[in-house]
Amino acid sequence: MASKTRTYERKKLLGQVYTPPHIVEKILRDSGFYDADLTNKKILDPACGDGRFLVPIAEHIIKITPTHQLTDRLNQIYGWDIDPEALESCRMNLNGLIEPLGISVSWNLKLCDALKQLRRRLKFDLIFGNPPYIRIQHLPISQRTFIQSHYNFCKKGSTDAYIAFFELASKLLSRSGTCGFVTPNGFLTSETGKPLRSYFLQNNKIKQITNYGSVPIFGNTATYSAITIFGNLDQENFVFEQCESAVLQYKKRQIQHSELPALRPWQLSVSTSEHIEGQRLGDVCQISVGLTTLADDYYLFSIISEDENIVYAKSKSGMLVHLEKSILKPIIKASKLKLSTDPVTEYILFPYQKDAAGKQRIIPENDLRVQFPQTFSYLLKVKPALERRDNGKPNAVAWYAFGRAQGLDSTFGKKIIFSPMNLAPNFVLYENPDVTVYSGYFIKYDGDYDALLAQLNSRRMAEFIAVAGRDFQGGYKGYNKKIIENFIIKLPEQL
Known part of the structure; x- marks a missing residue:
């Protein structure tokens, strides 16, 4: 998300965690970006930092687009960030791609709090990103109050800002749009992730979940991650992937939305669960x-x-x-x-x-x-x-x-x-x-x-x-x- 010149304290305050290139590439590939017809497709990274997603997106557009259409295509890329330094780095990185081409692009980069863009009329066909990881109690009280009053996924408990970004994306996606985020995997089982799980379950929107479990994809940061790809079209089932090792070996299976429990944490596995007759521990014991x-x-x-x-x-x-x-x-x-x-x-x-x-x-x-x-x-x-x-x-x-x-x-x-x-x-x-x-x-x-x-x-x-x-x-x-x-x-x- 962020410039490498950022101090640790600043990164922690803004919830900034770098996205490794191989994770960016996987999200773009698994979301169908590389195979999509990008004609008139609007693309957004709502927490773009220095352009970890936007730069490879622009590179691909440059590679596949005729010269006379290139400026128009690149003008369909949008990036938002709350950090002016990161946004300026993003602009410089994008300009570095087009300088050899002799063209000029007025990049759609906006300095803003993305979570306050909830009511924008502009819709996006593709949304990618690595939303900030920060508990809302660590945010300024005005920002915290805004999130809790405007985001249904975050009204209760000590939730995380990245949960709100899922709701933001669901509102900003076009009718056939797709979103791919890398976030902490805690929403799969946590109490604060329950509203997000309910949304996915009620709407059958998930296309793919890749759980990295204890495999560290962000270096030494204690972040346990998952990639979630979802859209606005109903899906009868979705792909669940489990990363098995640090060399990124995956196992996968198709999961029916109907397999997901309505009220309990999601216990997703690449193997079909054995059905056990009995009672929940919580129903027979005091824990x-x-x-x-x-x-x-x-x-x-x-x-x-x-x-x-x-x-x-x-x-x-x-x-x-x-x-x-x-x-x-x-x-x-x-x-x-x-x-x-x-x-x-x-x-x-x-x-x-x-x-x-x-x-x-x-x-x-x-x-x-x-x-x-x-x-x-x-x-x-x-x-x-x-x-x-x-x-x-x-x-x-x-x-x-x-x-x-x-x-x-x-x-x-x-x-x-x-x-x-x-x-x-x-x-x-x-x-x-x-x-x-x-x-x-x-x-x-x-x-x-x-x-x-x-x-x-x-x-x-x-x-x-x-x-x-x-x-x-x-x-x-x-x-x-x-x-x-x-x-x-x-x-x-x-x-």
Whole structure:
């Protein structure tokens, strides 16, 4: 997208990521650009940067077009960008192509915020690009508000600007137009990608999806990518490609639009899924996130020494303090847990007590001061840090309460613990009821835990996650609740 002279900070701010030439070539080829009759075809890159798409587009037009028609054809190319430096580089790169030809072109390059061009009447036959990758909460508030109020795909949640570019393209395409984008692949499975998936599903518009999974096509950037090609004509099926290796070997198959689930993440695979009789894990189990303090450095401790009632402990922030032993609970970090025999090495300051109904309630401040004076003294020292949590938003429960209330009642007891990220399935049955958990998820089940554990750590789970899980560096896959709850569990009578 952008000029190579851009600093890292500027690229990050504008969501700019370079598009490798082989990816540009693939998008153009798979979209049918090289075989198309380009007579009177308007072509747009809505985030053109220095011309990564527009330059090869212009090169091809120059190669196939008679000289007397060339200026008119090149005038059908449009590029928009919010960065004036990148746009000027694009103009220079395009001019470099035509200088040897002795012609002049007034390039249709526009300095603008592309997402504010939603209501343009001009339609485009071909739209290509690499939309900026930037979470909308990182945008200026005026830009964020505009996107959320004008783009149906982005009205809820912490979405990404590239999602809005899909909606922009859908509005700007001509009746028979085609769009090819390279973007993060998260929209295939994420909650924020649900409106985009619904659009594709309801309208049968997809022509091809190429998922690169954990194959890095943008160098060292932690971007896990997909190419999506869609249009305005109904498609009964589409091509799904999976990139299998860094040398860009692909496997593919045709997928019927009717195969896609309406409400769940898309678990796209190059092999036909085996139909498993059973129930969704989320329908038979309680899957929960561990304790979330939003300030682990001040709530988590390792114990140095202890006597009958008081411990001498070191917080994750490095503070050495005395605390009442009874206010500490043993805790396991799910993201580091490997075996059920892993020892407890951390304790959490747990300012809650059960009420008459057995629910965990915050200890009132006066009670905390009287019953736990050492702990209260410590909390006062770190109060400024606790009050900075959640962007300074006041905690509705108490200034010393955890940042989130989830898991307070359910995190104790027998449970299966799993990390949000792993190389392979590693679900660990942890039977000590006094130990709680953070930095991951846990499962509560009324049935046979051992039978469930065998299925969770099975090859079938690995294959399920290979398709459905989000990709991370080093071959790691995401094991989040939204994905895991869709895993099909065979019932006892089916085993």
